[in-house]
Amino acid sequence: MVLLLFGVIAAVAAGLLAAGVKRVRPGEVAVVERAGAHHRTLPAGTHLLVPLRDRVRARLDLGERVLLLPPRTAHAGDRHQVTVACRVRWRVGDPARAVYAAADGPRALEHLLDVEIRAAVSGMLAAEVPHRRAELEERLGEAMREAGAERGMEVLAVEFDELAPTRPEAARRLPPGVLPGPASPEGAAGAGGSPGPAGPAAPERG
Incomplete structure (x- = not known):
């Protein structure tokens, strides 16, 4: 009977200890609260919390x-x-x-x-x-x-x-003093940047 009682106690203690172990992945943090208020912020790694008192409120990704x-x-x-x-x-x-x-x-x-x-x-x-x-x-x-x-x-x-x-x-x-940006190739061609097709040649005079 005594051995059974000790076994139960040991199992409960082991369960509480396991529940208190928290792992935070790289690139994350875990916000821990105690009694409903912020207690601490855990960086990446393995941490031991106080069972039944501490709990992880949120895990946050620190990436962009x-x-x-x-x-x-x-x-x-x-x-x-x-x-x-x-x-x-x-x-x-x-x-x-x-x-x-x-x-x-x-x-x-x-x-x-x-x-x-x-x-x-x-x-x-x-x-x-x-x-x-x-x-x-x-x-x-x-x-x-x-x-x-x-x-x-x-x-x-x-x-x-x-x-x-x-x-x-x-x-x-555009208001005075503000210069337009560079024109596109199409815009440049339309504005006379490249010659259009030639018209008919004038007849030569003899």
């Missing part, structure tokens, strides 16, 4: 991720529309904040990005928007980095996939 903003239109300052599509490259910067401070950080960031894009484009003419791509990416990147940090997200860059006036005629209305 991409948040896509699908194509949409925004009104420029001259009331012409601009088609915009971009992506945000980010990764988890503060695991605990990413778990506890934001229920859906990427969705909140997407909404803020949409608001910032519309605000930025509204202060420009549609024709000049494509020529200020770098400026817009930097402006949006700064806003996204600040907002992302509050949600445990480290924003690496904001990059446009599409940025152009929706209507072709709006693209030609």
